[in-house]
Amino acid sequence: MSMQTELQNQWQQVLARDARQDGRFVFAVRTTGIYCRPSCPSRRPRRDSVEFFADPREAERAGYRACLRCKPTEVSAQALYVIRARQLLDNAEGVVTLAQLSKRVGLSPFHLQRLFKRATGLSPREYQSARRMQRVKTGLRKGEDVTTAMYDAGFSSPSRLYENATEQLGMTPGTYRRGGAGASITFAISPTPLGRMLVAATERGLCAVRFGESATELERDLREEFHAAELHRDDAEMGRYVGPLMASLRGENTIVQLPLDVRATAFQRKVWDTLQRIPRGQTRSYGEIARQIGDPNAVRAVARACASNPVALAVPCHRVVRSDGDLAGYRWGVERKKKLLEREQASS
Numbered sequence: 001m002s003m004q005t006e007l008q009n010q011w012q013q014v015l016a017r018d019a020r021q022d023g024r025f026v027f028a029v030r031t032t033g034i035y036c037r038p039s040c041p042s043r044r045p046r047r048d049s050v051e052f053f054a055d056p057r058e059a060e061r062a063g064y065r066a067c068l069r070c071k072p073t074e075v076s077a078q079a080l081y082v083i084r085a086r087q088l089l090d091n092a093e094g095v096v097t098l099a100q101l102s103k104r105v106g107l108s109p110f111h112l113q114r115l116f117k118r119a120t121g122l123s124p125r126e127y128q129s130a131r132r133m134q135r136v137k138t139g140l141r142k143g144e145d146v147t148t149a150m151y152d153a154g155f156s157s158p159s160r161l162y163e164n165a166t167e168q169l170g171m172t173p174g175t176y177r178r179g180g181a182g183a184s185i186t187f188a189i190s191p192t193p194l195g196r197m198l199v200a201a202t203e204r205g206l207c208a209v210r211f212g213e214s215a216t217e218l219e220r221d222l223r224e225e226f227h228a229a230e231l232h233r234d235d236a237e238m239g240r241y242v243g244p245l246m247a248s249l250r251g252e253n254t255i256v257q258l259p260l261d262v263r264a265t266a267f268q269r270k271v272w273d274t275l276q277r278i279p280r281g282q283t284r285s286y287g288e289i290a291r292q293i294g295d296p297n298a299v300r301a302v303a304r305a306c307a308s309n310p311v312a313l314a315v316p317c318h319r320v321v322r323s324d325g326d327l328a329g330y331r332w333g334v335e336r337k338k339k340l341l342e343r344e345q346a347s348s
């Protein structure tokens, strides 16, 4: 992950008050001289007055004081187990089993699995698989061939990689390596009530709708992902896409029907089609979507398909929540999901 992407993610996690990040980093506010854990309930500062540090010691070395409200130095013993487990997995050469991990962390497999999952949203096995895929992506973007990137990332065979790749990359590794080669992509960045919105399209249709805090970061991430495509910004030309999306944000347009040009597995396609039929102002649970596509046991796969949606609003993945009403996650921050749903419910 690039430094900028990492910073952008940390800022998103701060905006979302993501408690799963507590213990992973702290953020400090230049104007107040105070540092907090990511989940601190205090009002959010402006992005440009925030600095990130790996831990409280670093923040204090830079002259910041601990927040009295969220007490960032008191990370629980439970969080420490998870931090230790993540460090072990991050630095491991090959695959680490749950039994091996539990022995090294000093916690029973059952408890470790539960704590880890609660803190990261993933089991240790899923976490390792996501890390490996991240390494493959980095290798492919650097121009490595698929085989080299695969072995460098610790995949034992091409079939294991392809099994994981279509789901996690939304495309085959070869296509990802090509980075949109041959495609011509036009994009626009506009201010919205939810922050900056980047809208990108090929000649065939929308390929990305994303939210972020900074236009520079949004553009950089787009260029990184479509590193081999020909990209140019043209806010006027993109009006025909941006217009309907903005109208939908304002509550004037009930259904966004725009041509899409996104790569998807058959499963993702099925889930995204179903999401497009959820009426504005309503929500569905992951389980309901799974039943609707005729695969009632695929609740987690549905959640992953929602999380990998490349086109916010056009595929309204924000309308899917957990069955207990909890908003669950959102690729562009749970705060934005909350605001979107509030706006939709108020205007429908």
Ligand SMILES: [Zn+2]
Pocket (backbone or CB within 6 Å): 035, 036, 037, 040, 041, 042, 067, 068, 069, 070, 071
């Ligand atoms: Zn605080």
